[in-house]
Amino acid sequence: MCLAVPTRVESLDSAASTAVVELDGIRKEVSTQLLDEIAIGDYVLVHVGFALERIDPEEAEKTLALFSELRAQETEA
Amino acid sequence: MKYVDEFRDRETAQALAALIKTEVRPVRTYRLMEFCGGHTHAIFRFGIIDLMPDNLQFVHGPGCPVCVLPAGRIEAAIKLAEENDVILCSYADLMRVPTGKRDSLHKAKARGADIRMIYSPTDALNIARNNPDKQVVFFAIGFETTTPPTAAVLKTASAMQLTNFSVYCNHVQTPPAMAHILSAGDAKIDGILGPSHVSTIIGSHAYADCCKQYQMPLVIAGFEPLDVIQSTLMLVRQINEGRSDVENQYTRLVTASGNTKAQALMDEVFELRPLFEWRGLGQLPDSALRIKLEYGDFDAEKRFDMQEIRSADIKGCICPAVLSGISNPDACVLFGTACTPEEPKGACMVSSEGACAAYYAYGRHR
Numbered sequence: 001m002c003l004a005v006p007t008r009v010e011s012l013d014s015a016a017s018t019a020v021v022e023l024d025g026i027r028k029e030v031s032t033q034l035l036d037e038i039a040i041g042d043y044v045l046v047h048v049g050f051a052l053e054r055i056d057p058e059e060a061e062k063t064l065a066l067f068s069e070l071r072a073q074e075t076e077a
Numbered sequence: 078m079k080y081v082d083e084f085r086d087r088e089t090a091q092a093l094a095a096l097i098k099t100e101v102r103p104v105r106t107y108r109l110m111e112f113c114g115g116h117t118h119a120i121f122r123f124g125i126i127d128l129m130p131d132n133l134q135f136v137h138g139p140g141c142p143v144c145v146l147p148a149g150r151i152e153a154a155i156k157l158a159e160e161n162d163v164i165l166c167s168y169a170d171l172m173r174v175p176t177g178k179r180d181s182l183h184k185a186k187a188r189g190a191d192i193r194m195i196y197s198p199t200d201a202l203n204i205a206r207n208n209p210d211k212q213v214v215f216f217a218i219g220f221e222t223t224t225p226p227t228a229a230v231l232k233t234a235s236a237m238q239l240t241n242f243s244v245y246c247n248h249v250q251t252p253p254a255m256a257h258i259l260s261a262g263d264a265k266i267d268g269i270l271g272p273s274h275v276s277t278i279i280g281s282h283a284y285a286d287c288c289k290q291y292q293m294p295l296v297i298a299g300f301e302p303l304d305v306i307q308s309t310l311m312l313v314r315q316i317n318e319g320r321s322d323v324e325n326q327y328t329r330l331v332t333a334s335g336n337t338k339a340q341a342l343m344d345e346v347f348e349l350r351p352l353f354e355w356r357g358l359g360q361l362p363d364s365a366l367r368i369k370l371e372y373g374d375f376d377a378e379k380r381f382d383m384q385e386i387r388s389a390d391i392k393g394c395i396c397p398a399v400l401s402g403i404s405n406p407d408a409c410v411l412f413g414t415a416c417t418p419e420e421p422k423g424a425c426m427v428s429s430e431g432a433c434a435a436y437y438a439y440g441r442h443r
Contacts, residue, residue: 052278
């Protein structure tokens with residue numbers, strides 16, 4: 001029920017509070033009523049036809065970097 | 078797929094799991110509750126459970142809205158659909174959940190009731206706009222992830238003065254259920270893998286009081302396999318160090334304060350119900366939402382004078398114990414015999430994220 005997918009914002013209609021998002025070639029119109037700032041090219045989490053939150057690209061990179069660090073720790077151990 | 082594939086890398090998963098095996102202390106066990114059904118499925122679907130040491134166990138939590146909805150609420154919806162000239166709109170997950178009388182929305186639809194499966198609450202709103210001569214009711218369920226979209230369509234319906242649309246509100250809240258499980262203590266857990274997308278909305282602060290009161294380590298974890306394994310490692314480290322903090326692994330989507338715009342929208346439209354029944358957990362105070370008086374015209378319970386119905390669970394079904402983290406699905410005599418995804422007897426087998434469905438799909442031969 002809480003499953004949601006990361007999609008890329010392709011276009012925005014700020015008057016209607018909607019966006020067209022894309023995932024693996026599939027396009028869908030979703031509501032952006034729950035978000036203030038959103039731009040074309042952003043990745044947003046979509047759930048039941050609503051963009052719930054913007055994915056923070058810097059935080060995602062940090063998590064991936066941490067995976068690399070942990071892998072290094074494991075190799076040492 | 079960006080933000081998916083890189084969080085499913087096999088070699089990283091094996092390396093992180095190897096660290097967990099190195100760091101767990103052999104003298105003790107680690108019982109970790111994954112609160113969400115989404116986590117339960119990730120654990121089985123990606124084989125995470127096979128990478129874990131023997132003394133680390135996952136205990137399945139109540140984070141499946143379809144599973145915790147008492148059957149009486151579904152019976153009330155069936156009654157509404159059959160006795161009134163309405164179009165009832167429901168998420169697909171609910172359609173096959175059996176009531177105590179072995180009825181379901183699906184069967185009611187087969188008998189002729191106008192019950193429609195929808196993907197988004199916006200679909201229900203559009204059905205109402207396209208059928209001005211019919212009353213359209215949206216059967217709203219879900220935790221905090223799913224609640225803001227319902228609030229958004231209620232607000233839109235109000236702005237549009239749509240008189241033929243209403244919501245049967247069954248939205249429930251995560252922190253009270255967590256507090257209940259921790260205060261009962263029956264699940265005997267050492268740490269919690271905290272909700273992913275619920276936390277996107279409510280923020281990591283929402284668990285602070287509960288974890289402090291029960292000195293329970295909690296790590297908010299994403300739904301991808303590397304998220305789950307890294308969060309498990311973080312929990313093992315907290316337990317080893319004797320800490321009980323709220324930590325956030327899912328920083329790309331969860332902040333301390335959450336989505337404040339969504340929270341404001343929920344506050345505008347909904348208020349706490351004094352008491353609400355959860356399957357498995359019983360009557361919990363301040364654990365669910367109802368529509369505020371200002372939006373009362375859109376409350377289906379008021380518009381159709383819907384009455385509470387008590388419905389017993391099907392005999393032998395141990396869904397309540399499964400949802401409380403006390404029993405695993407394979408302890409149920411019905412599991413895999415009388416109760417299968419094709420012929421479900423309990424909600425945990427119906428919902429695609431129920432613990433019984435996960436055991437059946439990925440782990441029944443273990």
